[in-house]
Amino acid sequence: MKTLITGGIVVTMDPALGDLTRGDVLIEDGQITEVAPHIDAPDAEVIDASERIVMPGFVDNHRHTWQTAFRGAGSDWTFAQWAQAMHHTVKPHYTPEDVYIGTLMGRLEALHSGVTTMLDWYHVAQTHAHEDAAIAALTDAPGRSVFCLGAGWGSESSVEDDIRRVRATLNGGGRIDLALGMRGPSYTGIDTATREVKLADELGMRISLHIEAPGTITELAEHDLLRDTLTGVHANGVSVDELRMLADAGGSLSISPDVELKMGFGAPMTGLALDAGLRPTLSIDDVPSVGGDMFSALRTAFAAQRGIDGRLRSRDLLDFATINAADSMGLAHRTGSLTPGKDADIVLLRTDDLTIFPVAEPASSIVSQGHPGLVDTVLAAGQVVKRDGALVGVDLPALRQRLLASRDRIAEAVAVALDGTWDPKPTA
Incomplete structure (x- = not known):
């Protein structure tokens, strides 16, 4: 099967290919086979990309979709309030169905806004049935x-x-893969952390670790536990010297700029990561607190760092949210740029919308004016999963009802109002 995307402004994110002011992208059997100013493919299905930007799908390497039902409930919360509400108040009431519908709707939301690859950081851990429900939801949603x-x-x-139980099911190579959400030595002690890292090594799994305090990276380095498969998350307040240890090991850093600023973590570590030799990546984190689209994260990270020292350009931010994030997940050979041989994970953005028209330089327009309303078409491994602004083959009314039922049942069980007055009181 062939698909030809034709006549768009093509932003490849591949330095060897650059941008095309007018270009075509040919897809065969789910992979990109050619990118050029003009391609003849008379036997291909044609997607007209005139008045569109054609770009790689976004890659989000840190999102907690199980919390989707409580979207917006924590807009005013600090980190301590969020932890009290989500982990200590509502989480004990989550059934496998709650995990399933929250994960599914969270993944569909990400896809709807152009995220074709996403790491779902699951820490609603209770039973195997809860884990299986999350995996089922990710399997039922298109995209990687x-x-x-x-x-x-x-x-x-x-x-x-x-880990071994789930690994036996998710053994790599498909649309859904497995990574280790490491708790870290400050939670488990160094002996358990060592066993977890060695288990990840044995099973060929990547590791994601919330770095919530200085010293964590140093402790891991002292015990030879830093890896090129490890992505640290947040790391606010960590020194450049510690970040350099992570960089020297080949690791990566995921920044969630909206959450970090709103919850009081401190300024995003974008500039310090660059100083340490890391190429930052961007992620959303959680939607009770912030919006779930990558455009907002791009803009916040950009503005925050420019406000500190004036560095960064729009193209840097697109790198962070595409090819750099794909690399952090070990997927740069498959996604993150419109490079022939990679999977056709592609997003078409409207350029005729009044919020972005007229487009001068596409990367600048995406970062400074982009928003989910511009996402017209999304392809995941060549499959059209969003067309003309609507997800394909998804019964959203029915899913919305299930999500509302989940949220309302849990809220009633914990006796909290969802009218903006919920003020979680962190326990000492």
Whole structure:
């Protein structure tokens, strides 16, 4: 099967190909086979990209979709309030169905706004049925996902059996892969952390770790636990010297700029990461607190760093949210740029919308004026999953009802109002 995307402004994110002011992209059997100013493919299905920007799908390497039902409930919360609300108040009431519908709707939301590859950081760990529900939701949603299993969250117990059980199902190579959501030595002690890293090594899994305090990277380095497969998340307040240890090991850093600024983590670590030799990546984190689209993260990270020292250009931000993030997930050979041989993970953005028209330089327009309303068409591995602004083959009314039922049941069980008055009181 062939598909020809024709006549768009093509932003490849491949330095060897650059941008095309008018270009075509040919897709065969789910992969990009050619990018050129003009391609003859008379036997291909044609997607007209005139008045569109054609770009790689966004890559989000850190999002907690299980919380989708409580979207917007925590807009005014600090980190401590969020932790109290989500982990200590509502999470104990989550059934597998709640995990399924939250994960599915969260993944569909990401896809709807142009995120074709997403790491789902699961830490609603309770039972195997909850884990299986999350995997089922990611399987039922189009696009590529990585199930980052944060098993044992809130405990110091071994998670080896859990990891091996899920790994036997998700053994790599498909649309859904498995990563280790590591708890870290500050939660489990260094001995357990060592066992988890060695387990990830054995099973060929990547690792994602929330770095919430200085010293964590140093402790991992002292025990030879830093890896090129490890992505640190946040790391606010960590020194350049510590970040350099992560860079020297080949690791990566995921920045969630909206959450970090709103919840009081501190300024995003974009500039310091660059100083340390890291290419930052961008992620959303959670939608109870912030919006779930990558455009907002791009703009916040850009403005925050430019306000500090004036560095960065729009193209840097697109790198962070495409090819750099794909590399952090070990997927740069498959996605993150419109390079022949890669999967056709492609987004078409409207350029005739009044909020972006007229487009001068496409990267600048995407970063400074982009928003989910511009996402007209999305292809995931060559499959059209959004067309003319609407997801394909998704019964959204029915799914919305299931999500509302989930949220309302849990809110009633914990006796909280969803009218903006919920003020979680962190316990000492």
